[in-house]
Amino acid sequence: MKGDPITEALFRAAIAALGDEMALTIYRTSYSGVLKNIMDYSAALCDAEGRLAAQGLSVPGHLCSIPVALKAALARYGTDIAPGDVLAMNDPYEGGMHLPDIFVFRPIYAEGALIAWAATICHHTDVGGRVPGSNASDSTEIYAEGLRIPPLKLFRKGVADESLFRIIEKNVRVPERVLGDLRAQLAACEIAERGIVELVRRHGAEGVRALMAAAMDHSERLTRAALAALPDGEATFTDWIDDDQIDAGKPIPLVCTVRKRGTDMEIDWAGSSPQVKGAINNTHSYTAAASFTAAICVLGTEIPNNDGVFRAIRVRAPAGTIANALPPAACAARGLTGFRMLDCCLGALALLYPDRVPAASEGGNTGITVGGFDAARKPFIYVDFLSGAWGGRPWADGLEGNTNMFANMASFSVEVIEAEQPLEVLEYGIVPDSGGPGKFRGGMALSRTWRMLAEEGILQVRADRATHRPYGLQGGAPGTPSCNMLDPGEATERVLPAKLTMTLKRGETFRHRMAGAGGWGDPLARDVRLVERDVCEGLVSEAAAARDYGVVVAGEPPRVDETATAALRAQLRASRAPYPAVAREALPEAAE
Numbered sequence: 001m002k003g004d005p006i007t008e009a010l011f012r013a014a015i016a017a018l019g020d021e022m023a024l025t026i027y028r029t030s031y032s033g034v035l036k037n038i039m040d041y042s043a044a045l046c047d048a049e050g051r052l053a054a055q056g057l058s059v060p061g062h063l064c065s066i067p068v069a070l071k072a073a074l075a076r077y078g079t080d081i082a083p084g085d086v087l088a089m090n091d092p093y094e095g096g097m098h099l100p101d102i103f104v105f106r107p108i109y110a111e112g113a114l115i116a117w118a119a120t121i122c123h124h125t126d127v128g129g130r131v132p133g134s135n136a137s138d139s140t141e142i143y144a145e146g147l148r149i150p151p152l153k154l155f156r157k158g159v160a161d162e163s164l165f166r167i168i169e170k171n172v173r174v175p176e177r178v179l180g181d182l183r184a185q186l187a188a189c190e191i192a193e194r195g196i197v198e199l200v201r202r203h204g205a206e207g208v209r210a211l212m213a214a215a216m217d218h219s220e221r222l223t224r225a226a227l228a229a230l231p232d233g234e235a236t237f238t239d240w241i242d243d244d245q246i247d248a249g250k251p252i253p254l255v256c257t258v259r260k261r262g263t264d265m266e267i268d269w270a271g272s273s274p275q276v277k278g279a280i281n282n283t284h285s286y287t288a289a290a291s292f293t294a295a296i297c298v299l300g301t302e303i304p305n306n307d308g309v310f311r312a313i314r315v316r317a318p319a320g321t322i323a324n325a326l327p328p329a330a331c332a333a334r335g336l337t338g339f340r341m342l343d344c345c346l347g348a349l350a351l352l353y354p355d356r357v358p359a360a361s362e363g364g365n366t367g368i369t370v371g372g373f374d375a376a377r378k379p380f381i382y383v384d385f386l387s388g389a390w391g392g393r394p395w396a397d398g399l400e401g402n403t404n405m406f407a408n409m410a411s412f413s414v415e416v417i418e419a420e421q422p423l424e425v426l427e428y429g430i431v432p433d434s435g436g437p438g439k440f441r442g443g444m445a446l447s448r449t450w451r452m453l454a455e456e457g458i459l460q461v462r463a464d465r466a467t468h469r470p471y472g473l474q475g476g477a478p479g480t481p482s483c484n485m486l487d488p489g490e491a492t493e494r495v496l497p498a499k500l501t502m503t504l505k506r507g508e509t510f511r512h513r514m515a516g517a518g519g520w521g522d523p524l525a526r527d528v529r530l531v532e533r534d535v536c537e538g539l540v541s542e543a544a545a546a547r548d549y550g551v552v553v554a555g556e557p558p559r560v561d562e563t564a565t566a567a568l569r570a571q572l573r574a575s576r577a578p579y580p581a582v583a584r585e586a587l588p589e590a591a592e
Helices: 005-029 065-077 162-171 175-203 205-228 284-299 307-312 334-352 414-420 528-536 542-549 562-575
Strands: 041-047 052-055 086-089 101-110 113-123 152-156 233-241 252-261 264-268 313-316 366-373 379-386 423-431 445-452 456-462 483-486 494-496 500-505 509-513
Touching: 005 041, 005 052, 005 113, 005 175, 005 205, 041 065, 041 175, 041 205, 052 065, 052 205, 052 307, 065 086, 065 101, 065 113, 065 284, 086 175, 101 175, 113 175, 113 205, 152 162, 162 175, 175 205, 205 264, 205 284, 205 307, 233 334, 252 334, 264 284, 284 307, 284 313, 284 334, 307 313, 379 414, 414 423, 423 509, 528 542
Parallel strands: 264 313
Antiparallel strands: 041 052, 041 113, 086 101, 086 152, 101 113, 233 252, 252 264, 366 379, 366 456, 423 445, 445 509, 456 500, 483 494, 483 509
C-alpha cells in the first residue's frame, strides 16, 4: 500500500513494464511500416482522472500529449463512460497533435469502479486529405489535411460503431493498414486491462489508485530534487526554422526562455513566430513535449515519465503562435517544429548548464513520403522518417545513424522498402566530414537515394537545416547543411528546397542528405587519437583532419604525424579566432 516503499517501487516497475508490453503489442500486431518498422507510436497508462501514470519506452514527442488528449475526451463525455467503451480522436484543436496521430483510449474497470485508462497513439499511414500520407508541409489549412475526428466512441459498451469505422475506411487511401493498425491499438489496450485487473487482484481497487498517486508523487519529488541541485538562473535562446515552404526563404524564429527558481522551472516560448501559413504549426501539447524532453535531458533519465514531472516544469506557449496555433492553422508537418524546439530549448539550457547540454542535432528526423498507384491501380504509400545524428556531448562524440532523442524511432530497412514499395534504394550511408568539428565532434549526416519504379508518385519531404545549420557549443563548429537533389549525378541534376511536394516520375531519382550535427568544444583540443580513428573509419578525411583539427594524418593505415601536428595546431591557434560559445557560421579554413 501507499507508504510502503518496497510495494511502491514494485508497483512502479509493474506499470512501467505494462506500458512497455503495450508498446510491444503494437509493434508485433500492426500492419503499416510506419509502426512495425519505424515505431512511431506510444502507449501509456493513466489514472481514472486522466493523469499520466506510466508511459512505455516509445516516442518522447508524445510526452504530455496523451493526458491532454484524454482529458479533452473526458470533457466531451463527462460521466457517460461505461465498461466496454473505447474512445478515439485525432483533432489537433480538441486535444490532438496532427491528424495522422490517432489516439485510442479504453477505460479499465475492476471491482465495479473505473480504475485507469489504457492509452495508445499511433501515426497512421494515411488519414485522407490532399496528398498521400496526409503530412505535407505545404497545406495551408487543416481542412486540406485529412479526416478530422473529434473525441468519439469507437466502441460503446463493447459494440463497435460501424458507422465510424465505415467513415474512416472510406476516407483513407489504404484502409486495410489504417484499420489493421487501429486493431493493434485495441489489442494493446486489452493487454493493459489484463495487467491492471491483475494488479487490482493483488492490491485492491483503492490500493491501485493510491499506488498510482504515489508513483506520480515519487516522480515529482525526484524532479524537484534534481531542479534544486541546479543553480537558479534565466536564459533566452533564439533559433530559426529555414521557412514553411509557403513563404519560401523567410526564416521563422523560435525563441525559448528558461527560468529556473528553486524546485520549479518555467519554459516560455513568448517571442516565437506567429502561426505560419504552412503546415508546421504546433499544438500546445507538442510544444510541451519538446520542452519536457529537453528538461529531462538535463535533469536525468532515471525519473519515471508521469504527471509528477509535469507539476514541477511549467510550459508557456502564447496562443496564435507557431508554438500554440489556433484553427484553422495547418499542422500536419508539425513534427519539424517540435524537433527544432528541442534544439532551441537545449540552447537556452546550455547557457545555464553548459556541462550538461549537447550541441544541436541534425534538426530532427526527416519525413519522406511517396504515394501513388501501382500498375494494378492499387494505392501505395511509403512513409519514412530518416534517423540522423546527435550533437557532440560534453563528455563524448555525437552519434550517427541514430534516432533523434525526441523520437525514439528507426529508419526503414532497405530490404523492406524494396520488397513493399515500387522504389529502389541506390545508396544509403554516412557522409564523411559532415559532423561539426569539436573536442567532441557532431554525428555525421546520413544520405539516402531512391529511384521511382512506378509510373509516378507524389513525393513529400519534411526537412530543415538547409540554410540554418546545427549550432556548435563551447567552441565547437556547426554541422553541414541538409540537401535535397533530383537526379544526382545526371545531366538533369537539380538542387531542391528542404521542404517540397512534387511528382516523381518513373526512373527519376531523389537524394536526401541530412544535416550533420554540431560539435562541442574546441576542435584543436580533440584527442589526436580520436581524429586518427575517425580517419581510419572513413568518417573524417585527411584534408579535414588537418583543416578542422590541426591533425596531420597520413600513410596506410593512417597514422598521426606528431611533429607536424604540433606545428600545425600552433599555427592554427595563432591564426584563427577562438570559436564562439554558440557557433552558427562556417569554421575558417586552415592556413595554407
